[in-house]
Amino acid sequence: MTVKTQHPTVGIPGANNWKPHYNKILDDFDVVIVLADGDTAGLEFGKKISRELGNVNIISMPEGEDVNSMMTKQGSEWIDERIRECITSGQ
Numbered sequence: 588m589t590v591k592t593q594h595p596t597v598g599i600p601g602a603n604n605w606k607p608h609y610n611k612i613l614d615d616f617d618v619v620i621v622l623a624d625g626d627t628a629g630l631e632f633g634k635k636i637s638r639e640l641g642n643v644n645i646i647s648m649p650e651g652e653d654v655n656s657m658m659t660k661q662g663s664e665w666i667d668e669r670i671r672e673c674i675t676s677g678q
Contacts, residue, residue: 594620594670602632610639619643622666624653635669644673 623629625648633645
């Protein structure tokens with residue numbers, strides 16, 4: 588099953604796989620939203636990216652969940668709604 592959302596995305600397979608040169612990929616975006624896994628490593632990953640880029644909002648998945656599990660359980664609408672809330676609360 589393929590589920591799509593309407594937002595440009597970059598997937599990083601694991602919190603420890605982020606490389607500093609990836610920052611250049613995201614430099615042109617006004618806002619970067621990190622969809623963090625619902626665990627300590629996911630939240631720490633979001634905080635790390637926030638420190639490096641500065642223009643980051645973090646959306647944490649529920650405890651024990653990741654983006655894939657939430658897309659499967661709730662559908663892309665669930666993710667889209669969290670992103671809309673994040674964008675509109677930052678304006």
